[in-house]
Amino acid sequence: MTLAPAKYAHYFADFQALSQGPGAGAPPWLKTIRDNAWSRFSETGFPTARRGNERWKYSNVGPIAKIDFGLASGAAPVNASKALAPEYQLDGPAVYRLVFVDGRLHSGLSSPANGSNGVRADSLATTVADGSFDLEARIGNYAPLDDDDGFVALNTAFLHDGASVHVADGHSEKVVIHLSYVTTETAIDSAPKVTHPRTLVVAGRNSDVTVVESYTGPQDEVYFTNAVTEISVGEGAKVDHYRLLLDGAKAFHVGTSRVNQEKDSSFSSASFALGTALARNDFEVLLDASGAYCSLNGLYLTTDNQHIDNLISIDHAQPNCTSRLNYKGILDGKSRAVFGGEVMVRRDAQKSDAQQTDKNLILSHSAEVNSKPSLMIYADDVKCSHGATAGHIDADTLFYLRSRGLDLDAASRMLIHAFAGEIISTVKPEPLREYLDTLFSAAIPDKSLPFGITR
Amino acid sequence: MPASEKNATPMLSIKGLTASAGDLEILKGIDLDVFAGEVHAIMGPNGSGKSTLANVLAGRPDYTVTGGEVLFQGVSLLELEPEIRARMGLFLAFQYPLELPGVRAWQFLKAGVDARRIHNGEEEMSAREFDQMLKAKIVEVQIDPDLIKRAVNEGFSGGEKKRNEVLQMAVLQPKLALLDETDSGLDIDALRIVSEGVNNLRSPENAIILVTHYQRILDYITPNHVHVLFDGRIVRSGGPELAQELEEKGYDWIKDTVDAGV
Numbered sequence A: 001m002t003l004a005p006a007k008y009a010h011y012f013a014d015f016q017a018l019s020q021g022p023g024a025g026a027p028p029w030l031k032t033i034r035d036n037a038w039s040r041f042s043e044t045g046f047p048t049a050r051r052g053n054e055r056w057k058y059s060n061v062g063p064i065a066k067i068d069f070g071l072a073s074g075a076a077p078v079n080a081s082k083a084l085a086p087e088y089q090l091d092g093p094a095v096y097r098l099v100f101v102d103g104r105l106h107s108g109l110s111s112p113a114n115g116s117n118g119v120r121a122d123s124l125a126t127t128v129a130d131g132s133f134d135l136e137a138r139i140g141n142y143a144p145l146d147d148d149d150g151f152v153a154l155n156t157a158f159l160h161d162g163a164s165v166h167v168a169d170g171h172s173e174k175v176v177i178h179l180s181y182v183t184t185e186t187a188i189d190s191a192p193k194v195t196h197p198r199t200l201v202v203a204g205r206n207s208d209v210t211v212v213e214s215y216t217g218p219q220d221e222v223y224f225t226n227a228v229t230e231i232s233v234g235e236g237a238k239v240d241h242y243r244l245l246l247d248g249a250k251a252f253h254v255g256t257s258r259v260n261q262e263k264d265s266s267f268s269s270a271s272f273a274l275g276t277a278l279a280r281n282d283f284e285v286l287l288d289a290s291g292a293y294c295s296l297n298g299l300y301l302t303t304d305n306q307h308i309d310n311l312i313s314i315d316h317a318q319p320n321c322t323s324r325l326n327y328k329g330i331l332d333g334k335s336r337a338v339f340g341g342e343v344m345v346r347r348d349a350q351k352s353d354a355q356q357t358d359k360n361l362i363l364s365h366s367a368e369v370n371s372k373p374s375l376m377i378y379a380d381d382v383k384c385s386h387g388a389t390a391g392h393i394d395a396d397t398l399f400y401l402r403s404r405g406l407d408l409d410a411a412s413r414m415l416i417h418a419f420a421g422e423i424i425s426t427v428k429p430e431p432l433r434e435y436l437d438t439l440f441s442a443a444i445p446d447k448s449l450p451f452g453i454t455r
Numbered sequence B: 001m002p003a004s005e006k007n008a009t010p011m012l013s014i015k016g017l018t019a020s021a022g023d024l025e026i027l028k029g030i031d032l033d034v035f036a037g038e039v040h041a042i043m044g045p046n047g048s049g050k051s052t053l054a055n056v057l058a059g060r061p062d063y064t065v066t067g068g069e070v071l072f073q074g075v076s077l078l079e080l081e082p083e084i085r086a087r088m089g090l091f092l093a094f095q096y097p098l099e100l101p102g103v104r105a106w107q108f109l110k111a112g113v114d115a116r117r118i119h120n121g122e123e124e125m126s127a128r129e130f131d132q133m134l135k136a137k138i139v140e141v142q143i144d145p146d147l148i149k150r151a152v153n154e155g156f157s158g159g160e161k162k163r164n165e166v167l168q169m170a171v172l173q174p175k176l177a178l179l180d181e182t183d184s185g186l187d188i189d190a191l192r193i194v195s196e197g198v199n200n201l202r203s204p205e206n207a208i209i210l211v212t213h214y215q216r217i218l219d220y221i222t223p224n225h226v227h228v229l230f231d232g233r234i235v236r237s238g239g240p241e242l243a244q245e246l247e248e249k250g251y252d253w254i255k256d257t258v259d260a261g262v
């Protein structure tokens, strides 16, 4: 086994503790995956914003590399986790909830599906143990280690618990899976925590699945969430995906999502980000068979010194696929947003239809956006468009509202809320939509005097 | 009998108002008194300053007032923020209403109504009461209820936007309404409906200033006074017959008399 470079010694210690402790009973294939991943990570380490590294050009993960994070143990009290998990109720006959506290499934807060009616939703550890689903063929299949920048490898090296969701072929009844990943408060004298949430969703042929992933933790503590999500959307299946990045203001979050779509499948996603000192949302969809449709929406709101980096890639590998990409950002304070939208249309992907936009509303003089949409088109019969904007609240529009009696604050609040509303309104489950609407409304900075407008 | 003849104080009193945008002097000395119960029509060629006057009164930040004084209900208007003017009962129907993507008409209008009520020391209106009031106004203004469910003015036709301004006016019940070419771009039915909206607001307590290019709306709304604005000044005032005269003779006639110093 590869030894760790000195600077990753603490990760190596945790890696060994997992392999010899709770992870010791894993089948050989899983151990091999972990070991390979560790080797990979010890070679690559964390990415740097060095020249030529386009994927990390504007984001510096130095602060993550510098801190000696310790693997969260999952021994936290229940009450703490209850207080931190997002509060909204998704109702229905087929709603399953898995709550992970410090990386471990919390059975008391969870309602797994045992597979009896075509739906299996449980912890990876349990699913591995009972062999009810062929995880070996799936795990790491969509988020492979090669070409990785270190974070997927690190996550995979700690593969143990996490969510495994499998909806059987032909199971057309709507299934809702709610996954909460919660980091609890750090005990006094302990190292800042890291968790490596892992999610695998396999939506079988013609299934209809809604997946909500949420990430939360204490407001005022330094911790690190290094999440990897793999989603396979089977032929004719429909997956609605929601990603709620609601980590605390001092937290670091790196999320890698990989989606694979089969023939005539449909994937809609909305990623929301609030809070977090440094957040990365690396989201990739592979349209791997003809007739696939994906719609990727996102909304981020940053203040103070927050930094968010969205890297969204859509690969039109096959003909007759449609993709829609619409991300919106609201930036205040000295915060910074990086947006990379990459749409690739391969040579054989004729009749591809791709649209991407990134719109930013900038509320302060010191906030900054780096938006870099890119289209790489190698087919000739395609319909593609892209656009990025960064603007301020329009003075004339503001006057229109004020002329109806709204003061400057109320008027700008209403316009900012409306700007966010376009993305929030794409959320289909009403309780979730209302929860997000309330959350973002409350997060609109007070006295957000629009740029260039004086009182 | 109009209040003006009863020696009362005017609701709006403009004295020597001058205003500019950037380096351009647009209003060159406006004097105008408007009494409760009155309707004033302001006419004048393109670019003469009609919209500027209306917007300066409403407090649009694009303009700088360089001189003069305006009293509204006895209060000096020009120092007030636009929202305070609105809460005191001043309303501007925009010549070019703006689109508000994502803003729901319901929230927008309720916020305006509540702001004014709180300003007057009243409670916010209950959602239920507001809902009923809005429904009644939608019927009164004969606007398509589906339009109101959409974001304010987003993708509305020119005429629909104008009707929406009249709906907002009906909901907000201003003391003084400034209508800046609300009649432009309306079909004949819409014109009648808009006129009814204005006539519904007309009362001994309220006043209306109507900026228009056309005699035809004055067939529905008979003004007490007609003024001609020309190059930043009111160069002629009269009764409804002045509008008729303009329609027949055009603005050259005014220009000639102004040039001749008549």
Ligand SMILES: Nc1ncnc2c1ncn2[C@@H]1O[C@H](COP(=O)(O)OP(=O)(O)OP(=O)(O)O)[C@@H](O)[C@H]1O
Binding pocket: B021, B022, B024, B026, B044, B045, B046, B047, B048, B049, B050, B051, B052, B053, B062, B095
């Ligand atoms: N914000 C501004 N910045 C620069 N110039 C302006 C501005 N607003 C108005 N003007 C100029 O001032 C003059 C008067 O404009 P205003 O819009 O008041 O005219 P109007 O009488 O309403 O014309 P119309 O009948 O065409 O609506 C015009 O020459 C116009 O170009």
Ligand SMILES: [Mg+2]
Binding pocket: B050, B051, B052, B095, B180, B181
């Ligand atoms: Mg005008």
